[in-house]
Amino acid sequence: METMFGIAVDGVAYGMILFIISVGLSVTLGLMRVVNLAHGAFAMVGGYVASYAAQNAGLPYGLALVVAVALTVLATLPLERLLYRRIYGSANELAQVLLTIGLTFVIVAGINYLFGPTLKRIPLPEMLTGTVELGPKAIPTHRAFVIGAGAATLLGLWWLLERTDFGIRLRAAVDDPAMAAALGIRTERLYLATFALGTGLAALGGVLGAELLPLEPYYAIRYIVLFLAVVAVGGAGSIFGSAAAALALGIVDTAGKYLIPNFGEFFFYVALILILFRWPHGFFKGRAA
Amino acid sequence: MTKTLRNALLGAAFGLALAAGPAGAATIKVGVVAPFSGPFGVVGKSFKEAIEVYQAEHGKTVGNDTVEFVYKDLDQANPAQSKALSQELIVKEKVSFLAGYFFTPDALAVAPLIDEANIPCVIFNAATSAITEKSPRYVRTSFTLWQNTVPLAEHMAKQGIRKAVSAVSDYGPGIDGEAAFKTTFEKNGGAVVDSIRMPLKSADFAPFMQRIKDSGAEAVYAFLPAGPATLAFAKAFNDTGLRAAGIKFFGPGDLTQEPDLPALGDAATGITTSFNYSRAHDSAMNKAFVARHKEMFGSYDTVTFTSVGAYDGTHVIYQMIKNAGGGRIDGAKAVESVKGMSWESPRGPLTIDPDSRHVTQTIYLRTVEKVDGKLENVEKQSFPKQPDYGYKLAK
Numbered sequence: 237m238e239t240m241f242g243i244a245v246d247g248v249a250y251g252m253i254l255f256i257i258s259v260g261l262s263v264t265l266g267l268m269r270v271v272n273l274a275h276g277a278f279a280m281v282g283g284y285v286a287s288y289a290a291q292n293a294g295l296p297y298g299l300a301l302v303v304a305v306a307l308t309v310l311a312t313l314p315l316e317r318l319l320y321r322r323i324y325g326s327a328n329e330l331a332q333v334l335l336t337i338g339l340t341f342v343i344v345a346g347i348n349y350l351f352g353p354t355l356k357r358i359p360l361p362e363m364l365t366g367t368v369e370l371g372p373k374a375i376p377t378h379r380a381f382v383i384g385a386g387a388a389t390l391l392g393l394w395w396l397l398e399r400t401d402f403g404i405r406l407r408a409a410v411d412d413p414a415m416a417a418a419l420g421i422r423t424e425r426l427y428l429a430t431f432a433l434g435t436g437l438a439a440l441g442g443v444l445g446a447e448l449l450p451l452e453p454y455y456a457i458r459y460i461v462l463f464l465a466v467v468a469v470g471g472a473g474s475i476f477g478s479a480a481a482a483l484a485l486g487i488v489d490t491a492g493k494y495l496i497p498n499f500g501e502f503f504f505y506v507a508l509i510l511i512l513f514r515w516p517h518g519f520f521k522g523r524a525a
Numbered sequence: 526m527t528k529t530l531r532n533a534l535l536g537a538a539f540g541l542a543l544a545a546g547p548a549g550a551a552t553i554k555v556g557v558v559a560p561f562s563g564p565f566g567v568v569g570k571s572f573k574e575a576i577e578v579y580q581a582e583h584g585k586t587v588g589n590d591t592v593e594f595v596y597k598d599l600d601q602a603n604p605a606q607s608k609a610l611s612q613e614l615i616v617k618e619k620v621s622f623l624a625g626y627f628f629t630p631d632a633l634a635v636a637p638l639i640d641e642a643n644i645p646c647v648i649f650n651a652a653t654s655a656i657t658e659k660s661p662r663y664v665r666t667s668f669t670l671w672q673n674t675v676p677l678a679e680h681m682a683k684q685g686i687r688k689a690v691s692a693v694s695d696y697g698p699g700i701d702g703e704a705a706f707k708t709t710f711e712k713n714g715g716a717v718v719d720s721i722r723m724p725l726k727s728a729d730f731a732p733f734m735q736r737i738k739d740s741g742a743e744a745v746y747a748f749l750p751a752g753p754a755t756l757a758f759a760k761a762f763n764d765t766g767l768r769a770a771g772i773k774f775f776g777p778g779d780l781t782q783e784p785d786l787p788a789l790g791d792a793a794t795g796i797t798t799s800f801n802y803s804r805a806h807d808s809a810m811n812k813a814f815v816a817r818h819k820e821m822f823g824s825y826d827t828v829t830f831t832s833v834g835a836y837d838g839t840h841v842i843y844q845m846i847k848n849a850g851g852g853r854i855d856g857a858k859a860v861e862s863v864k865g866m867s868w869e870s871p872r873g874p875l876t877i878d879p880d881s882r883h884v885t886q887t888i889y890l891r892t893v894e895k896v897d898g899k900l901e902n903v904e905k906q907s908f909p910k911q912p913d914y915g916y917k918l919a920k
Contacts, residue, residue, distance in 0.1 A: 239739065246731040253729075353567045354826075355756055355788035367766045375731075376764030447760060449728055450753040450788065454564045458753075462728070486729075493723075494732035500695060500724030 242373050243491050249379040251486025252386035257445045258466035259389065259478050260437030266473015267410050268430055270320060271329060273336040275438050275463055277343040277456035282308040282439025283446050284347060287356040297361045301443050308439035309432045316431040324427065340456050348453040356451045358443060382444050393475045406430060469511050471518025480519050550589040553854065555842055556597060556614030558607060559625035559649070563600030564752070567784055568627050571827045572649055575835035578817050587846040595620060604634035611635045615642045621854040622647060622842050629653040629697050636660040643856035647841055649834040653697050654915025657882050662856050664841055664863065665883045667834040668801040670698050670748065671915030673777040674705035676888045676908040677799035681744060681775055682713030689715055690742035692733055694749045695722040701915060702748040702777060718742050727754060730761035737767060744773040751782045756789055763792045778902065781893050783829040786900040793893045793900060802830045802872040803891050805901035814871040837870045837884070881916035
């Protein structure tokens with residue numbers, strides 16, 4: 237029983253980290269229909285900015301996090317103007333894949349050149365080190381914090397997309413861009429804002445997840461499969477879908493590794509295959525899909 | 526017209542100069558295959574820097590011959606590519622030596638080539654014991670998992686630890702480490718209560734930590750390849766309260782290699798490892814070695830076990846050229862000539878074992894501590910003259 241509880245807690249913690257890193261991709265892929273393979277690269281840029289801000293500029297963790305998200309968004313906005321704008325729409329999938337994977341390589345090489353190939357870390361404040369006792373199970377304080385941050389992100393996004401003017405306009409623009417434009421919605425701006433939201437979430441995930449997925453230049457390529465798996469299982473564009481998928485995959489992976497470690501990632505991918513077999517569009521069919 | 530004429534004249538002059546040079550003077554090329562870009566790019570960098578340090582100290586010539594290094598980039602474990610690059614070095618560059626090789630499969634792939642071309646291959650890293658069995662032309666100046674693990678397991682047993690668990694990455698060297706640990710630890714009266722093999726691509730280590738905790742072991746022997754996985758493992762060990770619960774953490778020194786220490790941070794302090802080289806090794810030669818890196822490249826952050834592997838490998842190559850006495854390099858004879866060779870390296874005394882052609886060396890027990898604000902592997906104890914215990918064991 238204690239073991240089951242342990243697996244559940246670890247699984248949920250891992251799942252929440254997966255969620256927070258992947259949800260930005262769900263936004264760009266589902267709401268904007270851009271297969272953004274550079275998502276991992278944006279997350280990595282966020283992580284590196286936070287690492288630099290905290291270690292070299294001496295900012296506290298919270299401030300470094302804000303700076304990282306803000307700078308990543310600022311740095312990527314010109315990319316939206318110059319590059320991404322040309323590849324919107326589901327007819328451009330090949331162009332999207334080629335452009336974003338190319339962009340990823342450029343960012344990987346750039347980070348490698350600027351920061352070197354060694355691992356970088358984001359020092360945690362005293363408050364987030366150590367462990368929290370949950371009954372018989374101790375989990376790292378940082379993970380508990382990420383679970384909280386994940387839940388907050390989930391609610392925040394739900395509120396933003398379902399309950400605000402911005403969300404209504406965005407959904408309209410996604411469903412029928414021509415009609416939305418005719419009704420006076422400035423779709424270009426809306427897309428810019430959504431893109432910023434996606435990269436901001438990527439950077440947030442990169443910083444918060446850095447304890448689990450350590451920062452190094454190949455981060456962008458190493459973990460992209462993980463992000464895509466979560467979005468595919470959850471259903472592109474569905475926030476709750478991403479959360480459900482991340483939790484399910486996190487728990488399956490944790491249980492598999494605990495019970496039969498020799499099988500490695502086997503259970504993760506079997507779960508992926510079975511879920512997609514049953515729900516080809518993911519748990520919650522995204523509204524844009 | 527004049528340009529063509531000038532080129533012809535220059536060519537003629539150059540030809541004459543060559544012909545007039547001292548008899549037997551030649552350029553001897555050494556092909557180095559290693560990762561110079563990609564996730565393991567730092568390895569190639571440390572190889573190259575160590576070779577340049579060696580050449581700065583000992584000159585670029587041996588007798589009348591000039592030694593030239595040719596580098597080939599192999600960014601990840603890829604035996605087919607390793608073979609192709611090595612063949613290119615032999616056929617096109619006409620190298621007399623092959624050297625480098627970070628990953629075991631890459632080193633294994635060249636065995637038929639070096640036998641056919643009769644060229645010595647000096648391995649700077651690849652650490653699976655079985656490699657040097659595959660060709661008599663392999664010489665290795667790094668370490669093996671067996672070499673590092675046997676003294677560590679004996680030390681753990683001596684500390685009074687009776688129940689231990691091993692957690693290794695599920696690939697060649699990891700399995701070598703697991704076998705070496707289990708054999709030695711049980712021979713010394715301990716019990717290995719669980720042997721966990723972790724997938725190479727694991728990101729989350731919490732489940733393994735839970736398993737270690739549930740096994741009731743007093744200590745864990747862990748091996749993972751240096752890099753992000755090691756960092757996540759060490760962090761998980763601290764964060765899930767295993768360290769607080771008093772479980773002791775041991776492993777080969779790959780876990781706490783110098784370039785990763787700043788990222789590991791305080792999570793690394795107190796980890797006890799066994800290894801053949803620490804940057805903090807207290808000897809005049811090592812201090813000079815580190816200082817020269819700082820002088821030539823502006824920083825010594827990348828100086829680690831791969832640096833001494835390459836430095837000593839270069840020394841062995843120079844010795845083979847010296848032994849050939851200006852004549853053509855005959856691979857089999859060159860290897861024969863360095864068997865039993867002993868010398869002093871920045872890491873301590875080394876001898877090439879005549880049977881395994883692997884270096885017999887001192888293995889150090891180290892603990893990660895802060896020295897002048899920088900994390901270092903501080904040597905606590907030494908086990909001199911450790912051979913490769915894994916040689917010809919699998920048979």
